[in-house]
Amino acid sequence: GAVVSQHPSRVICKSGTSVKIECRSLDFQATTMFWYRQFPKQSLMLMATSNEGSKATYEQGVEKDKFLINHASLTLSTLTVTSAHPEDSSFYICSAPGTAFNGYTFGSGTRLTVV
Amino acid sequence: SQQGEEDPQALSIQEGENATMNCSYKTSINNLQWYRQNSGRGLVHLILIRSNEREKHSGRLRVTLDTSKKSSSLLITASRAADTASYFCATDHLSGAGSYQLTFGKGTKLSVIP
Numbered sequence: 001g002a003v004v005s006q007h008p009s010r011v012i013c014k015s016g017t018s019v020k021i022e023c024r025s026l027d028f029q030a031t032t033m034f035w036y037r038q039f040p041k042q043s044l045m046l047m048a049t050s051n052e053g054s055k056a057t058y059e060q061g062v063e064k065d066k067f068l069i070n071h072a073s074l075t076l077s078t079l080t081v082t083s084a085h086p087e088d089s090s091f092y093i094c095s096a097p098g099t100a101f102n103g104y105t106f107g108s109g110t111r112l113t114v115v
Numbered sequence: 116s117q118q119g120e121e122d123p124q125a126l127s128i129q130e131g132e133n134a135t136m137n138c139s140y141k142t143s144i145n146n147l148q149w150y151r152q153n154s155g156r157g158l159v160h161l162i163l164i165r166s167n168e169r170e171k172h173s174g175r176l177r178v179t180l181d182t183s184k185k186s187s188s189l190l191i192t193a194s195r196a197a198d199t200a201s202y203f204c205a206t207d208h209l210s211g212a213g214s215y216q217l218t219f220g221k222g223t224k225l226s227v228i229p
Contacts, residue, residue, distance in 0.1 A: 034216065043203060044219045093157055103148045103160035104217055111155065
């Protein structure tokens with residue numbers, strides 16, 4: 001079945017630095033990739049939708065300049081958290097649409113801790 | 116994006132018992148999906164039910180959908196300790212931008228006691 005590989009799985013960074021998270025579709029082409037954020041004991045909140053060859057669409061309240069999304073190819077989408085602050089510490093997950101029967105395929109998530 | 120409500124927020128049962136989780140949503144949907152998440156991990160797709168379906172089975176899972184009430188339920192029969200996880204419903208629906216996206220419920224944390 002469809003697999004989305006996400007890395008790193010965990011990252012600790014200093015406040016003010018930038019962190020890049022990658023999601024790759026391994027055996028299929030993903031023209032669209034969704035990026036979610038999940039705070040502890042909460043649900044997933046959609047941050048943005050990346051589209052290959054065009055600009056990402058951001059949800060209301062998500063800062064475009066802080067969360068840079070690039071969909072460089074049909075198999076790679078990246079999320080860069082720029083000038084990270086402790087409040088950006090969260091679990092970030094990407095997903096790609098599946099078929100009409102299989103739902104969406106999710107990456108394994110990235111636990112970001114900003115110290 | 117609007118999130119649905121799920122109840123209960125937490126459920127603790129003995130191994131072998133059935134677990135029922137409910138989900139309500141607000142928008143018109145293309146389909147509704149249920150996902151499982153083990154602590155600190157990604158999501159695993161469990162089952163998808165389309166808006167024109169009312170019930171679906173997959174192994175020990177049974178999902179119902181009532182579009183008139185905008186609600187769904189997930190039943191796990193003969194639960195096992197390995198079923199311990201958080202379960203989320205998610206509605207696949209048209210966004211304001213005209214594309215499909217998933218909106219998640221708040222989730223139910225299921226604990227199955229051996």
